[in-house]
Structures are given as structure tokens and as C-alpha cells.
Amino acid sequence: MDEVPMIQLLNPEGERVSNSEYESSLTPSEILGLYRDMAIIRRLCNEATSLQRQGQLALWAPVQGQEAAQIGAGHALAANDFSFPSYREHGIAWKRGVPPLDWLRLFRGVTMGGWDPVKYRHSNPTIVIGNQALNAVGYAMGIQRDAADEAVMTFFGDGGSSQGDIHEACVFAGVFNAPVVFFIQNNHWAISEPTIRQTRIPLFHRASGYGFPGVRVDGNDVLAVYEVTKRALDNARSGNGPSLIEAFTYRMGAHTTSDDPTRYRLEAELETWRLRDPLERVKSYLVRSHNEQQSTFDDIAAEADQMALDLREGLLSLPDPAPLSMFDHVYAEPHPFIEAGRRELIDLGFGGDA
Amino acid sequence: MDEVPMIQLLNPEGERVSNSEYESSLTPSEILGLYRDMAIIRRLCNEATSLQRQGQLALWAPVQGQEAAQIGAGHALAANDFSFPSYREHGIAWKRGVPPLDWLRLFRGVTMGGWDPVKYRHSNPTIVIGNQALNAVGYAMGIQRDAADEAVMTFFGDGGSSQGDIHEACVFAGVFNAPVVFFIQNNHWAISEPTIRQTRIPLFHRASGYGFPGVRVDGNDVLAVYEVTKRALDNARSGNGPSLIEAFTYRMGAHTTSDDPTRYRLEAELETWRLRDPLERVKSYLVRSHNEQQSTFDDIAAEADQMALDLREGLLSLPDPAPLSMFDHVYAEPHPFIEAGRRELIDLGFGGDA
Amino acid sequence: MTTENLTMAKAINEGLRGAMEKDSKVMLIGEDIGKLGGVFRVTDGLQKDFGELRVVDAPLAESGIVGAAVGLAMRGYRPVCEIQFDGFVYPAFDQIVSQVAKQHARSGGVYKMALVIRIPFEGGIGAIEHHSESPESYFAHTAGLRVYSPTNAYDAYWMIQEAIASDDPVIFCEPKSRYWEKAEVDRETPARPATEAQIRRAGSDVTVVTYGASVKTCLRAAQAAEGEGRQLEVIDLRSISPVDYPTLAASVEKTGRVIVVSEAPPVASVAGDIAATLSEMCFYSLRAPIVRVSGYHVPYPPSRIEEEYLPNVDRILDAVDRVMEFES
Amino acid sequence: MTTENLTMAKAINEGLRGAMEKDSKVMLIGEDIGKLGGVFRVTDGLQKDFGELRVVDAPLAESGIVGAAVGLAMRGYRPVCEIQFDGFVYPAFDQIVSQVAKQHARSGGVYKMALVIRIPFEGGIGAIEHHSESPESYFAHTAGLRVYSPTNAYDAYWMIQEAIASDDPVIFCEPKSRYWEKAEVDRETPARPATEAQIRRAGSDVTVVTYGASVKTCLRAAQAAEGEGRQLEVIDLRSISPVDYPTLAASVEKTGRVIVVSEAPPVASVAGDIAATLSEMCFYSLRAPIVRVSGYHVPYPPSRIEEEYLPNVDRILDAVDRVMEFES
């Protein structure tokens, strides 16, 4: 399944390669911007992992290895578009402007969500695999009714592709020609299960069963991911309907901080993918082809370090929610069972000051 | 979607046509046998419809128009194979040897099932659309574990193809290379919804997303359906894995006796499909090419009439179940809540003689 | 006062129409709800009048219908989903429990899940399997949802509009065996809020708490009981979740005896919850244990024996006898 | 007597191994149960020893896992499904309610649905959303299913084998917060049948009915109450459906006071059902209303405030105070 051709514009060595269908439209400075994005989320993700190790987060789902897939796709989203993530899309959250501290709230256990989804046009993480794809299609049907110049993108994994909800999302999208892009990050693993447990042929072929385009892109090539996603979103916005992108990438870290990948995968595989690192190739390209100086990269690293520090500080000063807040938004309208629960908690003396 | 080429061996005019991939292997007398099957189920189905009109059945789901799809597919099943129907597969039940009276029990309201599924190797009707496909795949996984020379076939409709369970069934079948054939009767309607409400491209393409063969066959051509299905089942039995068949056919009657198709479809469409009648073309073929006499067909009609009479008689003398039977097979092992319910019914005097 | 004699099915149809006229964000999605008008004709004529964008014939996929409705609600629409029959809601269960019920809380109140899921429910119509179930307890158990059930045309007309106007998700359970019963519908005087239970018949001896199709059966039983000199107070819940306990408790304080009647299987059910809660609330007032009359702990049986499964007048009267036997 | 000190997770692992050794038709199917041994390591080592045909890493699709298990059961296999966390069972809900629970009845008893669905359930482990839910009431409400829950390693070892040997489908709820607690496991003396509730601590003042993770909490509360001179009788249900009412009622006849404790949200729950049924069965013996201590009618909250959501010792003692206040 690895031998299938995929869209690539920048090879692992950092050399621009040409593709018959796609051309890179990004300027060197834009490419440097994408590098910065990737470097920052990698750094913040490392910080989150160490915060988890230190007991400050209940869990963390690292993004390492998938930075190009997420930053490329996230960069292609227009301000008015809307995105529906799974739980690992920190790179998309970053591109949508969600403050990094907000990514961590869920994993610290202080919220079920983390940010205002309407403000950032980026929905809260969806943990039940596959659910968000249907919600995304429904949202896209709303766009059609509003005749708005917007598109939706939804994210799921190679594992998620097996869920019934993903199928129904594709059926609805095809039937209604909804402006939605299904973005699969095929990172080769669903926890301990390799992709052959989900499919015996490449996943992008799924699209052909529904009558819309499917494409595999080198998910570690931010230039390619950006162009492929941008075209898909443009198509959606201009009434050409849904499409599916399989970003071929790799989860370099553990599934989550609770996971022990040494139980199920070999070091050799990691080694192969280290050579395809999404950041290194951009750096090589910028250095070799655009004479970018090391200091630029050092500055970015320093900036990322500072953000990591801020993140840590922010997290450590994050207050626990008031126990009574569990009753706050269960219903939008008054509800006697909620009132009774609130009273009980107060009577028990667990209500805090309220 | 109608313009897609499909496997055909006998055209609507009753002329044998050649196909590059399939050849008919049936003798004239076998073909006559299939005609007889189709004539019988059509006649029995008419009888059931009139029994429903007379208040003897709560509901009936007519098979008219789909006789070739079902008899062709049912004929291809080997004795040891296992089939998982939806609710309209009276023709499959016939080929599996299920007594016609047993098809009616569910629709009379005296049972949730109707026959011994193991005895006939034909599961009870599944009404929740899509469920049976997953059960079929599980059964096929059992065949693999038993290293048995058997295959499974499961039936669903154009509407059913949209359900998440169908997708998951295809995913499992592909991943495990299960010996299962997915047989879609695309009869153009899911109650009032035309097939464009389920897909914008022909349904057989779905298979390509899972990495197994999919084919469209003229579902009104019993010769073609038989050959296509036989090959698919042979493939499954010999370890070549799953496949999908889209039998392109038409539901000539109402969805069920509760339905009023004049609300949503045009007479002209029915007219088109009347010209493609699955029985007429076989009759023409046998008369023209094999000099079959009208008396043969008259005999079959008489035989079918007699069976219809028997069916009617059987139904009218079918006793209602004892009220206490509702407790009979809820659990296989003793259960206090069941005992309590039984006692209550008896105490209330509703228990009959028991 | 403009009243009209309508069936409950037609009253819901008119209620949907009213809601769609009032608010352009209201839309319908379901199977066969367009040209066919739904298998019960509850949406009859609405696609013709409001177009295919507002009355959507969906692919045959319930998780899809509800999941898409969640997305539409996120965009500010007010989708009303139709599930064709009770037994077909389960493919959508995950979306209902994990998304519909929780998106409001998850988003910190930002997303309003202002959607309605209409389900023709309960049995008694001679149908085959999966067409006569009572899934309301599953939804009542699920925090984040409301569960309403109208039992006459007048209530139905107003309650469906109230459900659509609500910013909370409402599972709207329509007792299908009552679709064709007629009642006067007053289009100017709104019914009382859905969350208020309603005493359908006053009585001093036994409080009969019920909802759905059983309301009518209980009223028949009350009439029969009157012949024996027993006055049953029949209360129609209207909102199955939350339950209007103040109204129930006030009645129990008066009667001291309670039976709870519904078609659902009894274990971990709404009826059990009401019995437990009233037993706790009215401990000193109860003169007899609370008796439940319900379906049995079996799958809904074949229709030829559904009469014996359902709470019928005999079973209700038997329960009345049992609670009256107790001295206090 | 050969006993061994095992964690509950390990005891289930050993129970699975025992069942697989005894009957070649027993097989496991689930996500990550092979090489990884499951996210809780309950199936650790089993794929290595029994092979990939008997320990199946399934595609990430719960309806598929359960639906395939139904087909395997039809073929005579005895599949044990693992659902990774409670909140992920809902995609399989339709298959569970419509097929697992009903195939035995539908086939007139021909098909044995001899399958087990293992679900690590309940909270208290500091997890994120969907990882701490208590779905057992949905299954208890569903006729055709049994619901078992072990609370210690010894029971777990035997009850999993009993569930697998049962010809009925069993939803096997494993209180995940207790996975790592150790107990002596006697591999020769079977635990009592799962359908029998067990008095974990005898007492004369209040009957405490509970199951799952709350059993331990209740025992702690009982210890604390003893300090105040109150004797709690703590009963572990073991089988959540059916409930062993004779054992419960006998205790209530003795104590006259009952509290029911579980983590699940209260409405239309197992706890409510038990309160309603005991209120009815033991009407004359009850000296106080039955009080429930449970989760609240809210989605399981963020883990930083789960302590306040869960039934804890304080809440249980508060309930004890309330039932002791009543005079009879």
C-alpha cells in the first residue's frame, strides 16, 4: 500500500519535485511561515507531553510527524471556512487561532471542550471516532442553504475510516454535493493496529465508491498538502462538491501518553519515517534553495521555546472548575433535575462558595 | 445511472446475448426450472397480497419484478452456503426450501421469525436495514475458522446501501477476506426515494473502495444473475474473498401493502420496466429457441395456482400463538423476570390454558 | 376562538407548518418525508410548500440524519428529524447520546442543540417487529435531552412548536396508535407548557400516572372504575423527561395510592423512576405500594398477542384493586 | 486449595484463558486486543498463545465488532467482544438491541446468542470525556440481555467464565477503577453464580444495595458508619440484570432502610428500578423512604470535578443519616 503514487512537491531531501497536476503557489516567506507553524506546534506538543509526564495533564495526544499534514491543511482553510477535528488536530487548532492553552484544557480535565467553536470556526475535539464527519456534512448542508462562500473540512484517521458514521457522511456528502473536504490523516496506526486492519487497499480509493474525487498526498510535504487541500476547498466553495484527501504520514510518537508503542511496532519503521521528517525537508529546501540562514531557524526555535514557557505557566495557573459548573450548560433552558442536583451539591457542602 | 453497461445474457426480448466475461451454463430444462421458480413465487406473492387485502396478513412486501434477481441468486447458493435476507427475499426463501407458509408468519403477526434458520441455512428476515450484512460477515468469519467449503450471501437494497452497517460489513469483509457475497437488489426505490437519494454513481462502484470486485448485472435476467452470483460464490468458497453484486432491477409493486406508490412515481417508469419483465423474457426464449410448448407454461401456472390455494388454506388455519409464548425464548436460561411475567399473565387470566 | 377538529397526525403537520412559517431556520429531514409525506403522512404537503431545501428526503441512514442535524444546528438551523419508526432510532443512538445530548455542554453553551427528533412510538397497531417499541426510557436516562409526548391533537399542535422553539434537543415521541384520533385544536390559545403534567380526569382514590397511548387506556379504565365507585385521577405527563413531580406529588398527597402505566418494558424505565421518586417524596402519604402496569421484560411480541402485552383496561383495573386492598 | 493474589485485570485475563482452553469455540474480538493486549492489558498474551484466528484485532468499528460476533454466534462460536471504553459502545447499540438481544427469540430459540460484550465502565480514573460512563441501565432496560459486573478478582475470574459459558448474551461491565486491585483468586472453588447477589458486609441498620466500583466505596462508608454505631449491610449485586431480589428483600425485611448506590445518572436507571421494586416488595417493612446515591443528571463531568460527581463516602453517609432520621 506504500507503493501507490502520491502528490509530492517537496521530497524528503528538501528538493522541489514537479507534479503534473499541482504546482506550488507559495512564496519562500510563506513557506518559512509554514515552517514556523510546524516548529511551534512540535515544540508545544513536546511541552504538553512533558507536562503530562509531570502529572499536569491527564493525557496528551502527540502530533509529532503529522505537522505538515495539519499545517498544510490548516493553512488552506479560509477564515470563513469551518473545521471539525478529531482529538489530535493541534496543528489545525493553531492555524484557526485557538490559543494553545485552550488545546490543553480537555487533557487537563477541566472541560469537555476547550474553546468557543464559533469564534474560531473550529469545533471542539470529537473523541467518539467518526461522529464529527457527519456533523461536518450537516454544517456543510447549512452552508448550501445559506448560499455562503464557505467550505467545511473534517479530520479523521486511518482507523476512523472504518466507522459507519464516516460512510454515512460520505453518502450524504455525495448525494447532496455538500461543500466538505474529508481529510484523512493516514498515520499508519490506530493505536496498535496497522492500516491493514482497516483496509487492504489505499484509503483514498474510498471516494470513488461515492462518486467524488479522492487523492493521496505526501502528508509529510507541507507544500503538497497545502496545494491539494486548497484545491479541494476551492472546489467545495465553488459548488463542485465534496472530496477526500488521504494524507500519507506517520505518527512518530505514542498514540497518547498512555500508550506504549514498543509493544506493537518496530524501531526500523520509525527510522524510515524519521528520514521523511516534515520539518527537516522544508528547512533543507529553504537553506539550499533560498539561502535561508541558520539564525532564522534559531529565532523560530527561541520563539517556540518562549511559547512553551508561556504555555506551561498558563497551565499551572489554570484553576480547577467549580464543582457546580457541572450543571451549567447541560440544558439551555431551566430544568428541575438540574436545579435539584445543584441544590444537593450545595447542601452537601461541595458547592464551593456559590 | 441507467446507462452503465451491465452483465446480460438474455435480453428483454428473450434473445440470448453474448458477454465477454460470462457464458450461460444452464440447460434448457434448468432454465425452465428457473422459470417455474419465478412463476411460483410471483403467484404466491400475489396470493399473499390478496390475503393481506382480505385482512389475513398485517402487511406484505411484494417481490414482483425482482423474481429473476432472487431466483438467479438463490439458485447459485450451494446447499451448504448460508444466506442472510432482508424482508423481501421470498424468492431466496423459496430456493432455500423454506415452506411458503413460513414466509407469511411474520407478516401475519404470529412470530418474529418464521422458520428454523439453521435447518434451511437461511436466516430469519432482518427488518432493521443493514444489520444482516454484518451478521453475514461474522458468519463468514466462522466459515474461515472452520476451514469449511461454504460461502455466505447477504441481501440488501439500494436504500440499505447507505447504512453504516453495510460499510462496516464491507470493511470487515475486505480486511479479513471473508467468504461473503453482498447482493444488492437495486430496485430503484427505497419506499418513496429514488436511488439518487442514496448515491450519485452506480452502486456497484462501492466495492472498489474496499478492494474487492463489484459488478452490475441485469437483475431481470435470470441467466446472467445466476452466472454472476455463482462465480462470486465460487470465488468466496475458494478463498478469493468477498465481492459485491448490484442486480439492476425494479420493484413493480408497492413497497409494502401499506404503501401508495402513485404518490411518488410515474406510470411511464413502470411501463418501461414492464417491457423488461423477468419471466416473459425467459418464456420467449424457451418458446422461440427451444420450442417449449404453451402447455408447459400452463402446467406451471396450474401448479402455482394449486400452491397458492394451499398457502391460503394453510394461512387460514394458522392458530394464533399462545400469549404465554411471548416469554418462551427471550432467554435460553432461567430468568426471574420472565418467570414473574409469566405468572402475572396467568394470574390475570390471559395465559390461556397453560 | 378558532378551533378545528383535527387528527393528531394532522395537528402535528399543522404545527410543523406553523413553525416553518414563523422561522425560516426550521427545516425537516428524514426518510420519505417529501413527496410521500412520511409513512404516517405527518409531513404531507410540506415539501411542496417549503421546497426541497427545507424538507429533505435523506439517505436511508439514521445516524446520518441525526448527525447531519447536529451540524445544521451548529450552523443555526433548527432541524426536525423524523425517525420512521421507534425501532429504527438505534442506528442513531451514538449521535444522540454523544453529540446531540452533549454538544451544548461541551461547547460551554455556545452551540445550541435546538433540534427535534420525532419518533412515532409505542405499539397497538398490529405491526411487525421493530415498529411498536417504546424507546423513551433510553432517552430519559440520557442527560442533555428532553423527552416530550403529546396525547391529543391540541397538545400535539402546540407541543411540536414548543419543542422546535426550545433551545434544548427534544425527543418527540408520538403515540402512533393515536395518530388518527381527532380533537378540537385551538390555534390561538396555546396549550400549557410541555413540562407541565396535566390532570386529564380528577379523582380522589388512586393517582394514575401515565403518558403516550396509555393515557386513553387509563381514561377508559377510570370510567370503568367509576362504575365500581372508585375515582381515578389520571395524569398525563406530557413531558416524560423532566417529569413534573410537583403536580404528581400533589395528587399523591390527596389519594395516597399510585399506579404508573406505560407500554415500555419495566426494568430501568421511566415508570420505575417515577415509582421510586414518588415513593421517596410521598413516603408518609402512601397508603399502598406503587404498582406499575407496563409491558413485560420481553421483546415486543408478535402483533397477534400484543393485546396481552400492552397495559389494557383489565390490567389497570387489576392494579387498582391491588392498591385499594392495602389499608393504611 | 490453590489461590493466587491477582489484580482484577489479571484475573479476567486468566478467566478468558481458562475459557479458551476449555472450549475451542471461544474467541475474542475487539480493538487493540492482540499485540497490545488491550488498552487495559486484559487480553495480554492471549493472541500470542491462541493465534490471530481466536484473538482478532478488528477494524475500528464497534457495530462491526458486535455485528460480526452475532454472526459468529450463529455459527456456534462464543465470541467475547471488547469495547475499549464505555462511551464507545453506542455505535454498537443498534446491533445490541436489535440483534444480540432478540435473535434467540426471533429464531424461536434456534440461535443461541452465546456472546459476551466486555465493557470497562464507570469513572474515577481521571480520564477525558467518554471514558468514564455508566451505560448499564440502557442494557438492563433491554430484554434479552444479561448484565453482570464483578467487583473483585475472585469474582471476576469466575464470572467471566460463567458469562462465556452462558447461552444468553451477557454485557460484562468491568469497573475500570478497580482493575488494579488485588485479591486472592481460588481457581478450584467457583464463586457463587453471577445471578446471586452477595452480602459483602452484614449489618442490621441500613441495607446498602450497590454494584461496580461503588461496592468498595460503600464498604468504606460502612466502616466509617460503624464508628458512629451504625451497622450497614452492603450488598454487591454482581448481576445487574436480572437483580437478585430475594436476597435484597430479605435484607430489607431485617433493616427496614435502604440506600441504593451507583455511579450512573439517576433517571430511568438500574438504581431507580431497585428503589421502586423494593418499595413495592417491602412496603410494610420500610421504615424510611429509599434513598438513591448516584451520579447527577448531567454528562460525566471533567475529571477535575469527578470526585464531586461520584458517590463518595460523604454522600453515602449523608444518605445513611437521611434514612436513619425517619421513625417508623
Ligand SMILES: Cc1ncc(C[n+]2csc(CCOP(=O)(O)OP(=O)(O)O)c2C)c(N)n1
Ligand atoms: C468509537 C470509538 N471507538 C474507540 C475509540 C478509542 N480510540 C481512541 S483513538 C483510537 C484509534 C484511532 O486511530 P485513527 O483513527 O487512525 O486516529 P489516530 O489516533 O491515528 O490519529 C481508538 C481505537 C474511540 N475514541 N471511539
Ligand SMILES: Cc1ncc(C[n+]2csc(CCOP(=O)(O)OP(=O)(O)O)c2C)c(N)n1
Ligand atoms: C434502520 C431502518 N430504517 C428505516 C426502516 C424503514 N424502512 C423499511 S424498508 C425501507 C426502504 C428500504 O429500501 P431498500 O433498501 O432499497 O429495499 P427495498 O424495500 O427496495 O427492497 C425503509 C426506509 C427500516 N426498516 N430500518
Ligand SMILES: [Mg+2]
Ligand atoms: Mg491513525
Ligand SMILES: [Mg+2]
Ligand atoms: Mg430498493
